[in-house]
Amino acid sequence: MKKWVVFAFILVILLSYGIPQLNVKSGGEGKVNIENGSLPSKDSQMITVSKEQMYQGDLLLVNADYALHQEGIRSDVVSLSDRSDLVKGFGLLDPSIQLSQSIVKSFGKMVAGAAKDGVNHFLINSGYRDADKQDQLYRDMGHDYALPAYHSEHNLGVSLDIGSTEAKMEDAKEGKWLEQHAWEYGFILRYPKGKEEITGIKFEPWHFRYVGRAHSAIMYQQDLTLEQYLDELKKTKGLSITLDNQKYTVTYYPMVGDSVTVRVPKGEHYDISGNNYDGVIVTAYA
Ligand SMILES: [Zn+2]
Structure with a gap:
Protein backbone atom coordinates (compact mmCIF):
# COMPACT_ATOMS: atom_id res chain seq x y z
CA MET A 1 0.00 0.00 0.00
CA LYS A 2 1.31 3.45 -0.87
CA LYS A 3 2.24 5.66 2.08
CA TRP A 4 -0.49 8.22 1.37
CA VAL A 5 -3.10 5.47 1.27
CA VAL A 6 -2.03 4.29 4.72
CA PHE A 7 -2.07 7.88 5.94
CA ALA A 8 -5.54 8.52 4.51
CA PHE A 9 -6.76 5.28 6.03
CA ILE A 10 -5.51 6.29 9.49
CA LEU A 11 -7.02 9.75 9.05
CA VAL A 12 -10.42 8.27 8.19
CA ILE A 13 -10.29 6.08 11.29
CA LEU A 14 -9.36 9.05 13.47
CA LEU A 15 -12.10 11.23 12.00
CA SER A 16 -14.78 8.61 12.32
CA TYR A 17 -13.97 7.74 15.91
CA GLY A 18 -12.89 11.16 17.09
CA ILE A 19 -10.92 11.16 20.30
CA PRO A 20 -11.40 7.72 21.82
CA GLN A 21 -13.72 7.50 24.76
CA LEU A 60 -6.89 25.22 42.69
CA LEU A 61 -3.61 23.39 42.36
CA VAL A 62 -1.50 24.24 45.37
CA ASN A 63 1.76 22.31 45.67
CA ALA A 64 5.52 22.84 45.81
CA ASP A 65 5.37 24.59 42.41
CA TYR A 66 2.29 26.75 42.92
CA ALA A 67 1.65 28.92 45.93
CA LEU A 68 -1.86 29.92 46.81
CA HIS A 69 -3.05 33.47 46.35
CA GLN A 70 -4.78 35.21 49.23
CA GLU A 71 -8.14 35.20 47.40
CA GLY A 72 -8.01 31.39 47.22
CA ILE A 73 -8.40 30.98 50.99
CA ARG A 74 -11.96 30.02 51.88
CA SER A 75 -13.89 32.86 53.46
CA ASP A 76 -16.09 30.48 55.48
CA VAL A 77 -13.40 28.91 57.70
CA VAL A 78 -14.83 28.22 61.16
CA SER A 79 -13.56 26.81 64.45
CA LEU A 80 -15.12 23.38 64.67
CA SER A 81 -15.15 23.19 68.46
CA ASP A 82 -17.58 26.16 68.45
CA ARG A 83 -19.87 24.41 66.00
CA SER A 84 -21.43 21.34 67.58
CA ASP A 85 -24.14 21.60 64.88
CA LEU A 86 -21.49 20.70 62.25
CA VAL A 87 -19.52 18.15 64.28
CA LYS A 88 -21.75 15.07 64.17
CA GLY A 89 -20.60 11.49 63.83
CA PHE A 90 -16.89 12.24 64.15
CA GLY A 91 -14.38 13.52 66.67
CA LEU A 92 -11.78 16.27 66.69
CA LEU A 93 -8.16 15.60 67.65
CA ASP A 94 -7.98 18.95 69.40
CA PRO A 95 -10.25 21.98 69.93
CA SER A 96 -8.22 24.30 67.67
CA ILE A 97 -9.24 22.59 64.42
CA GLN A 98 -10.69 24.89 61.76
CA LEU A 99 -12.16 24.17 58.33
CA SER A 100 -14.36 25.71 55.66
CA GLN A 101 -17.96 25.42 56.80
CA SER A 102 -19.22 24.19 53.43
CA ILE A 103 -16.52 21.54 53.32
CA VAL A 104 -17.20 20.27 56.81
CA LYS A 105 -20.86 19.92 55.74
CA SER A 106 -19.79 17.69 52.82
CA PHE A 107 -17.53 15.78 55.21
CA GLY A 108 -20.50 15.27 57.56
CA LYS A 109 -22.54 13.76 54.69
CA MET A 110 -19.65 11.44 53.88
CA VAL A 111 -19.34 10.31 57.49
CA ALA A 112 -23.09 9.64 57.59
CA GLY A 113 -22.70 7.55 54.42
CA ALA A 114 -19.90 5.54 56.00
CA ALA A 115 -21.96 4.97 59.16
CA LYS A 116 -24.58 3.19 57.02
CA ASP A 117 -21.81 0.73 56.11
CA GLY A 118 -20.88 0.31 59.78
CA VAL A 119 -17.75 2.47 59.50
CA ASN A 120 -18.01 5.10 62.20
CA HIS A 121 -14.77 5.90 64.00
CA PHE A 122 -13.73 9.07 62.20
CA LEU A 123 -11.59 11.81 63.60
CA ILE A 124 -10.42 15.08 62.07
CA ASN A 125 -6.73 15.46 62.89
CA SER A 126 -6.04 18.66 60.96
CA GLY A 127 -7.96 21.14 58.85
CA TYR A 128 -7.25 24.73 57.87
CA ARG A 129 -3.81 26.03 58.84
CA ASP A 130 -2.66 29.60 58.61
CA ALA A 131 0.77 30.47 57.22
CA ASP A 132 2.48 30.52 60.65
CA LYS A 133 1.18 27.10 61.60
CA GLN A 134 2.21 25.71 58.21
CA ASP A 135 5.67 27.18 58.54
CA GLN A 136 6.12 25.52 61.94
CA LEU A 137 4.92 22.18 60.60
CA TYR A 138 7.28 22.35 57.63
CA ARG A 139 10.21 22.89 59.96
CA ASP A 140 9.09 20.02 62.22
CA MET A 141 8.14 17.43 59.59
CA GLY A 142 10.50 18.11 56.70
CA HIS A 143 9.74 18.36 52.98
CA ASP A 144 8.62 14.72 52.48
CA TYR A 145 5.58 15.17 54.68
CA ALA A 146 4.87 18.88 54.73
CA LEU A 147 4.95 21.85 52.41
CA PRO A 148 6.12 25.39 53.06
CA ALA A 149 3.62 28.10 54.00
CA TYR A 150 1.26 29.05 51.13
CA HIS A 151 2.14 25.82 49.30
CA SER A 152 -0.10 23.50 51.32
CA GLU A 153 -3.76 22.83 50.56
CA HIS A 154 -4.34 23.07 54.29
CA ASN A 155 -3.75 26.81 53.89
CA LEU A 156 -6.82 26.98 51.60
CA GLY A 157 -9.31 25.46 54.05
CA VAL A 158 -10.41 22.73 51.58
CA SER A 159 -8.27 19.83 52.83
CA LEU A 160 -8.32 17.77 55.96
CA ASP A 161 -6.38 14.97 57.58
CA ILE A 162 -8.77 12.25 58.61
CA GLY A 163 -7.99 9.65 61.23
CA SER A 164 -9.60 6.66 62.83
CA THR A 165 -9.93 6.19 66.57
CA GLU A 166 -9.40 2.45 65.98
CA ALA A 167 -6.16 2.09 64.01
CA LYS A 168 -3.68 3.83 61.74
CA MET A 169 -5.42 5.01 58.56
CA GLU A 170 -3.57 2.58 56.28
CA ASP A 171 -5.02 -0.31 58.32
CA ALA A 172 -8.29 1.21 59.54
CA LYS A 173 -11.72 0.45 58.08
CA GLU A 174 -12.20 4.22 57.90
CA GLY A 175 -9.22 4.57 55.54
CA LYS A 176 -10.33 1.69 53.31
CA TRP A 177 -13.87 3.03 53.10
CA LEU A 178 -12.73 6.54 52.20
CA GLU A 179 -10.37 5.26 49.52
CA GLN A 180 -13.37 3.70 47.75
CA HIS A 181 -16.16 6.13 48.54
CA ALA A 182 -14.78 9.63 49.17
CA TRP A 183 -15.26 10.54 45.48
CA GLU A 184 -19.04 10.09 45.86
CA TYR A 185 -19.00 13.10 48.20
CA GLY A 186 -16.64 15.32 46.20
CA PHE A 187 -13.40 14.39 47.97
CA ILE A 188 -10.19 12.91 46.60
CA LEU A 189 -7.34 11.01 48.24
CA ARG A 190 -4.86 13.69 47.30
CA TYR A 191 -1.54 11.85 47.70
CA PRO A 192 -2.12 8.27 46.60
CA LYS A 193 0.30 5.38 46.61
CA GLY A 194 2.30 5.11 43.39
CA LYS A 195 1.83 8.77 42.45
CA GLU A 196 4.63 10.23 44.54
CA GLU A 197 6.56 11.30 41.44
CA ILE A 198 3.60 13.41 40.32
CA THR A 199 2.40 14.86 43.61
CA GLY A 200 5.85 15.22 45.16
CA ILE A 201 4.39 13.89 48.44
CA LYS A 202 4.61 10.41 49.94
CA PHE A 203 1.44 8.32 50.23
CA GLU A 204 -0.85 9.93 52.80
CA PRO A 205 -3.87 7.72 53.45
CA TRP A 206 -5.29 10.44 55.71
CA HIS A 207 -5.18 13.56 53.52
CA PHE A 208 -8.40 14.30 51.63
CA ARG A 209 -9.17 17.29 49.51
CA TYR A 210 -12.52 18.64 48.36
CA VAL A 211 -12.81 19.26 44.60
CA GLY A 212 -16.54 18.83 43.92
CA ARG A 213 -18.42 15.72 42.90
CA ALA A 214 -18.09 15.77 39.10
CA HIS A 215 -14.33 16.20 39.36
CA SER A 216 -13.78 13.68 42.15
CA ALA A 217 -15.74 11.13 40.13
CA ILE A 218 -13.63 11.64 37.00
CA MET A 219 -10.37 11.61 38.96
CA TYR A 220 -11.33 8.43 40.81
CA GLN A 221 -12.62 6.60 37.74
CA GLN A 222 -9.59 7.57 35.65
CA ASP A 223 -7.06 7.18 38.45
CA LEU A 224 -5.79 10.76 38.10
CA THR A 225 -4.20 13.04 40.66
CA LEU A 226 -5.25 16.69 40.62
CA GLU A 227 -2.06 17.53 38.70
CA GLN A 228 -2.90 14.92 36.03
CA TYR A 229 -6.58 15.85 35.85
CA LEU A 230 -5.86 19.55 35.25
CA ASP A 231 -3.38 18.53 32.55
CA GLU A 232 -5.95 16.23 30.98
CA LEU A 233 -8.55 19.01 30.90
CA LYS A 234 -6.11 21.20 29.00
ZN1 LIG B 1 -2.82 16.88 55.15
Whole structure:
Protein backbone atom coordinates (compact mmCIF):
# COMPACT_ATOMS: atom_id res chain seq x y z
CA MET A 1 0.00 0.00 0.00
CA LYS A 2 1.31 3.45 -0.87
CA LYS A 3 2.24 5.66 2.08
CA TRP A 4 -0.49 8.22 1.37
CA VAL A 5 -3.10 5.47 1.27
CA VAL A 6 -2.03 4.29 4.72
CA PHE A 7 -2.07 7.88 5.94
CA ALA A 8 -5.54 8.52 4.51
CA PHE A 9 -6.76 5.28 6.03
CA ILE A 10 -5.51 6.29 9.49
CA LEU A 11 -7.02 9.75 9.05
CA VAL A 12 -10.42 8.27 8.19
CA ILE A 13 -10.29 6.08 11.29
CA LEU A 14 -9.36 9.05 13.47
CA LEU A 15 -12.10 11.23 12.00
CA SER A 16 -14.78 8.61 12.32
CA TYR A 17 -13.97 7.74 15.91
CA GLY A 18 -12.89 11.16 17.09
CA ILE A 19 -10.92 11.16 20.30
CA PRO A 20 -11.40 7.72 21.82
CA GLN A 21 -13.72 7.50 24.76
CA LEU A 22 -11.81 7.55 28.00
CA ASN A 23 -11.44 4.38 29.97
CA VAL A 24 -13.79 4.04 32.87
CA LYS A 25 -12.84 2.01 35.89
CA SER A 26 -15.55 -0.52 36.61
CA GLY A 27 -17.17 -0.89 40.00
CA GLY A 28 -17.89 1.81 42.55
CA GLU A 29 -21.25 3.21 43.49
CA GLY A 30 -23.61 5.01 41.18
CA LYS A 31 -23.72 5.19 37.41
CA VAL A 32 -20.79 7.07 35.94
CA ASN A 33 -20.31 7.73 32.26
CA ILE A 34 -17.43 9.91 31.06
CA GLU A 35 -17.11 11.13 27.47
CA ASN A 36 -15.50 13.90 25.51
CA GLY A 37 -17.98 16.67 24.89
CA SER A 38 -18.47 20.40 25.07
CA LEU A 39 -21.36 22.63 26.03
CA PRO A 40 -23.75 23.06 23.07
CA SER A 41 -24.00 26.66 21.83
CA LYS A 42 -27.79 26.41 22.05
CA ASP A 43 -28.96 27.46 25.55
CA SER A 44 -25.55 28.87 26.44
CA GLN A 45 -23.86 32.26 26.34
CA MET A 46 -20.39 33.77 26.48
CA ILE A 47 -19.25 35.68 29.57
CA THR A 48 -15.95 37.32 30.46
CA VAL A 49 -14.03 36.07 33.47
CA SER A 50 -11.27 38.14 35.05
CA LYS A 51 -7.84 36.92 36.04
CA GLU A 52 -8.66 36.95 39.79
CA GLN A 53 -10.93 33.97 39.16
CA MET A 54 -7.88 31.91 38.24
CA TYR A 55 -6.89 31.95 41.92
CA GLN A 56 -10.26 30.93 43.39
CA GLY A 57 -12.45 27.85 43.42
CA ASP A 58 -12.55 24.12 44.10
CA LEU A 59 -9.84 23.09 41.63
CA LEU A 60 -6.89 25.22 42.69
CA LEU A 61 -3.61 23.39 42.36
CA VAL A 62 -1.50 24.24 45.37
CA ASN A 63 1.76 22.31 45.67
CA ALA A 64 5.52 22.84 45.81
CA ASP A 65 5.37 24.59 42.41
CA TYR A 66 2.29 26.75 42.92
CA ALA A 67 1.65 28.92 45.93
CA LEU A 68 -1.86 29.92 46.81
CA HIS A 69 -3.05 33.47 46.35
CA GLN A 70 -4.78 35.21 49.23
CA GLU A 71 -8.14 35.20 47.40
CA GLY A 72 -8.01 31.39 47.22
CA ILE A 73 -8.40 30.98 50.99
CA ARG A 74 -11.96 30.02 51.88
CA SER A 75 -13.89 32.86 53.46
CA ASP A 76 -16.09 30.48 55.48
CA VAL A 77 -13.40 28.91 57.70
CA VAL A 78 -14.83 28.22 61.16
CA SER A 79 -13.56 26.81 64.45
CA LEU A 80 -15.12 23.38 64.67
CA SER A 81 -15.15 23.19 68.46
CA ASP A 82 -17.58 26.16 68.45
CA ARG A 83 -19.87 24.41 66.00
CA SER A 84 -21.43 21.34 67.58
CA ASP A 85 -24.14 21.60 64.88
CA LEU A 86 -21.49 20.70 62.25
CA VAL A 87 -19.52 18.15 64.28
CA LYS A 88 -21.75 15.07 64.17
CA GLY A 89 -20.60 11.49 63.83
CA PHE A 90 -16.89 12.24 64.15
CA GLY A 91 -14.38 13.52 66.67
CA LEU A 92 -11.78 16.27 66.69
CA LEU A 93 -8.16 15.60 67.65
CA ASP A 94 -7.98 18.95 69.40
CA PRO A 95 -10.25 21.98 69.93
CA SER A 96 -8.22 24.30 67.67
CA ILE A 97 -9.24 22.59 64.42
CA GLN A 98 -10.69 24.89 61.76
CA LEU A 99 -12.16 24.17 58.33
CA SER A 100 -14.36 25.71 55.66
CA GLN A 101 -17.96 25.42 56.80
CA SER A 102 -19.22 24.19 53.43
CA ILE A 103 -16.52 21.54 53.32
CA VAL A 104 -17.20 20.27 56.81
CA LYS A 105 -20.86 19.92 55.74
CA SER A 106 -19.79 17.69 52.82
CA PHE A 107 -17.53 15.78 55.21
CA GLY A 108 -20.50 15.27 57.56
CA LYS A 109 -22.54 13.76 54.69
CA MET A 110 -19.65 11.44 53.88
CA VAL A 111 -19.34 10.31 57.49
CA ALA A 112 -23.09 9.64 57.59
CA GLY A 113 -22.70 7.55 54.42
CA ALA A 114 -19.90 5.54 56.00
CA ALA A 115 -21.96 4.97 59.16
CA LYS A 116 -24.58 3.19 57.02
CA ASP A 117 -21.81 0.73 56.11
CA GLY A 118 -20.88 0.31 59.78
CA VAL A 119 -17.75 2.47 59.50
CA ASN A 120 -18.01 5.10 62.20
CA HIS A 121 -14.77 5.90 64.00
CA PHE A 122 -13.73 9.07 62.20
CA LEU A 123 -11.59 11.81 63.60
CA ILE A 124 -10.42 15.08 62.07
CA ASN A 125 -6.73 15.46 62.89
CA SER A 126 -6.04 18.66 60.96
CA GLY A 127 -7.96 21.14 58.85
CA TYR A 128 -7.25 24.73 57.87
CA ARG A 129 -3.81 26.03 58.84
CA ASP A 130 -2.66 29.60 58.61
CA ALA A 131 0.77 30.47 57.22
CA ASP A 132 2.48 30.52 60.65
CA LYS A 133 1.18 27.10 61.60
CA GLN A 134 2.21 25.71 58.21
CA ASP A 135 5.67 27.18 58.54
CA GLN A 136 6.12 25.52 61.94
CA LEU A 137 4.92 22.18 60.60
CA TYR A 138 7.28 22.35 57.63
CA ARG A 139 10.21 22.89 59.96
CA ASP A 140 9.09 20.02 62.22
CA MET A 141 8.14 17.43 59.59
CA GLY A 142 10.50 18.11 56.70
CA HIS A 143 9.74 18.36 52.98
CA ASP A 144 8.62 14.72 52.48
CA TYR A 145 5.58 15.17 54.68
CA ALA A 146 4.87 18.88 54.73
CA LEU A 147 4.95 21.85 52.41
CA PRO A 148 6.12 25.39 53.06
CA ALA A 149 3.62 28.10 54.00
CA TYR A 150 1.26 29.05 51.13
CA HIS A 151 2.14 25.82 49.30
CA SER A 152 -0.10 23.50 51.32
CA GLU A 153 -3.76 22.83 50.56
CA HIS A 154 -4.34 23.07 54.29
CA ASN A 155 -3.75 26.81 53.89
CA LEU A 156 -6.82 26.98 51.60
CA GLY A 157 -9.31 25.46 54.05
CA VAL A 158 -10.41 22.73 51.58
CA SER A 159 -8.27 19.83 52.83
CA LEU A 160 -8.32 17.77 55.96
CA ASP A 161 -6.38 14.97 57.58
CA ILE A 162 -8.77 12.25 58.61
CA GLY A 163 -7.99 9.65 61.23
CA SER A 164 -9.60 6.66 62.83
CA THR A 165 -9.93 6.19 66.57
CA GLU A 166 -9.40 2.45 65.98
CA ALA A 167 -6.16 2.09 64.01
CA LYS A 168 -3.68 3.83 61.74
CA MET A 169 -5.42 5.01 58.56
CA GLU A 170 -3.57 2.58 56.28
CA ASP A 171 -5.02 -0.31 58.32
CA ALA A 172 -8.29 1.21 59.54
CA LYS A 173 -11.72 0.45 58.08
CA GLU A 174 -12.20 4.22 57.90
CA GLY A 175 -9.22 4.57 55.54
CA LYS A 176 -10.33 1.69 53.31
CA TRP A 177 -13.87 3.03 53.10
CA LEU A 178 -12.73 6.54 52.20
CA GLU A 179 -10.37 5.26 49.52
CA GLN A 180 -13.37 3.70 47.75
CA HIS A 181 -16.16 6.13 48.54
CA ALA A 182 -14.78 9.63 49.17
CA TRP A 183 -15.26 10.54 45.48
CA GLU A 184 -19.04 10.09 45.86
CA TYR A 185 -19.00 13.10 48.20
CA GLY A 186 -16.64 15.32 46.20
CA PHE A 187 -13.40 14.39 47.97
CA ILE A 188 -10.19 12.91 46.60
CA LEU A 189 -7.34 11.01 48.24
CA ARG A 190 -4.86 13.69 47.30
CA TYR A 191 -1.54 11.85 47.70
CA PRO A 192 -2.12 8.27 46.60
CA LYS A 193 0.30 5.38 46.61
CA GLY A 194 2.30 5.11 43.39
CA LYS A 195 1.83 8.77 42.45
CA GLU A 196 4.63 10.23 44.54
CA GLU A 197 6.56 11.30 41.44
CA ILE A 198 3.60 13.41 40.32
CA THR A 199 2.40 14.86 43.61
CA GLY A 200 5.85 15.22 45.16
CA ILE A 201 4.39 13.89 48.44
CA LYS A 202 4.61 10.41 49.94
CA PHE A 203 1.44 8.32 50.23
CA GLU A 204 -0.85 9.93 52.80
CA PRO A 205 -3.87 7.72 53.45
CA TRP A 206 -5.29 10.44 55.71
CA HIS A 207 -5.18 13.56 53.52
CA PHE A 208 -8.40 14.30 51.63
CA ARG A 209 -9.17 17.29 49.51
CA TYR A 210 -12.52 18.64 48.36
CA VAL A 211 -12.81 19.26 44.60
CA GLY A 212 -16.54 18.83 43.92
CA ARG A 213 -18.42 15.72 42.90
CA ALA A 214 -18.09 15.77 39.10
CA HIS A 215 -14.33 16.20 39.36
CA SER A 216 -13.78 13.68 42.15
CA ALA A 217 -15.74 11.13 40.13
CA ILE A 218 -13.63 11.64 37.00
CA MET A 219 -10.37 11.61 38.96
CA TYR A 220 -11.33 8.43 40.81
CA GLN A 221 -12.62 6.60 37.74
CA GLN A 222 -9.59 7.57 35.65
CA ASP A 223 -7.06 7.18 38.45
CA LEU A 224 -5.79 10.76 38.10
CA THR A 225 -4.20 13.04 40.66
CA LEU A 226 -5.25 16.69 40.62
CA GLU A 227 -2.06 17.53 38.70
CA GLN A 228 -2.90 14.92 36.03
CA TYR A 229 -6.58 15.85 35.85
CA LEU A 230 -5.86 19.55 35.25
CA ASP A 231 -3.38 18.53 32.55
CA GLU A 232 -5.95 16.23 30.98
CA LEU A 233 -8.55 19.01 30.90
CA LYS A 234 -6.11 21.20 29.00
CA LYS A 235 -5.65 18.48 26.38
CA THR A 236 -9.34 17.76 25.79
CA LYS A 237 -11.88 20.18 24.33
CA GLY A 238 -14.11 19.33 27.25
CA LEU A 239 -15.35 16.36 29.20
CA SER A 240 -18.84 15.38 30.09
CA ILE A 241 -19.79 13.12 32.93
CA THR A 242 -23.15 11.69 33.85
CA LEU A 243 -23.56 10.88 37.51
CA ASP A 244 -26.87 9.44 38.64
CA ASN A 245 -28.70 11.08 35.72
CA GLN A 246 -27.10 14.48 36.30
CA LYS A 247 -24.91 15.56 33.40
CA TYR A 248 -21.89 17.79 33.97
CA THR A 249 -19.77 19.35 31.24
CA VAL A 250 -16.26 20.39 32.23
CA THR A 251 -14.30 22.77 30.00
CA TYR A 252 -10.91 24.38 30.43
CA TYR A 253 -10.11 27.90 29.12
CA PRO A 254 -6.63 29.39 29.12
CA MET A 255 -6.34 32.89 30.57
CA VAL A 256 -5.42 35.44 27.90
CA GLY A 257 -3.89 38.50 29.50
CA ASP A 258 -6.22 39.72 32.24
CA SER A 259 -9.40 37.94 31.21
CA VAL A 260 -10.94 35.14 29.22
CA THR A 261 -14.30 34.65 27.52
CA VAL A 262 -15.98 31.39 28.47
CA ARG A 263 -19.17 29.60 27.49
CA VAL A 264 -21.69 29.03 30.28
CA PRO A 265 -25.25 27.74 30.26
CA LYS A 266 -28.02 30.33 30.44
CA GLY A 267 -29.24 30.39 34.04
CA GLU A 268 -27.12 29.79 37.11
CA HIS A 269 -26.23 26.14 36.56
CA TYR A 270 -22.48 26.37 36.52
CA ASP A 271 -19.34 26.85 38.64
CA ILE A 272 -16.08 28.44 37.62
CA SER A 273 -12.79 27.58 39.28
CA GLY A 274 -9.27 28.61 38.46
CA ASN A 275 -6.46 26.06 38.26
CA ASN A 276 -4.19 28.55 40.08
CA TYR A 277 -1.68 28.72 37.24
CA ASP A 278 -2.91 29.40 33.72
CA GLY A 279 -6.63 29.13 33.25
CA VAL A 280 -10.15 28.48 34.48
CA ILE A 281 -12.46 25.48 34.39
CA VAL A 282 -16.18 25.84 33.79
CA THR A 283 -18.37 23.09 35.21
CA ALA A 284 -21.87 23.27 33.77
CA TYR A 285 -24.68 21.09 35.07
CA ALA A 286 -27.82 20.78 33.03
ZN1 LIG B 1 -2.82 16.88 55.15
